[in-house]
Amino acid sequence: MTIEISNAIQSLNTKSGNNHEYVISGTPTNEAEYNSQVKFISGADANGTAIFSDTQAYSWSEVSAEQSSLQTAYDNNKYQRDRAEEYPSIVDQLDDIYHNGVDGWKATIKTVKDKFPK
Numbered sequence: 001m002t003i004e005i006s007n008a009i010q011s012l013n014t015k016s017g018n019n020h021e022y023v024i025s026g027t028p029t030n031e032a033e034y035n036s037q038v039k040f041i042s043g044a045d046a047n048g049t050a051i052f053s054d055t056q057a058y059s060w061s062e063v064s065a066e067q068s069s070l071q072t073a074y075d076n077n078k079y080q081r082d083r084a085e086e087y088p089s090i091v092d093q094l095d096d097i098y099h100n101g102v103d104g105w106k107a108t109i110k111t112v113k114d115k116f117p118k
Helices: 005-016 031-037 060-076 078-086 090-115
Strands: 022-024 038-044 050-052
Touching: 005 022, 005 060, 031 038, 031 060, 060 078, 078 090
Parallel strands: none
Antiparallel strands: 022 038, 038 050
């Protein structure tokens, strides 16, 4: 999965306690594209039409740094996603405990953990 600019803006909104609304047209990959393709909404006119701000709520450096940080976090947690797919269902795990005891269940889980290390 590729972390998009919209994910970075939403993350910055959450971290800063803001709720900046925005429109993205395209996939900006540099500051010039960001400034032309990302428009933050500052309000609405009497007809409810969006009024776009003349300034960006977040700079390209803030957004691209956040995007990079989110992508790194996502990539670093691949083992968690892989393990989640590989673990037996909860029903099967409970059955394993019933038939093989906790030690048998631990062995089953350890196999998955060993297959997908941190």
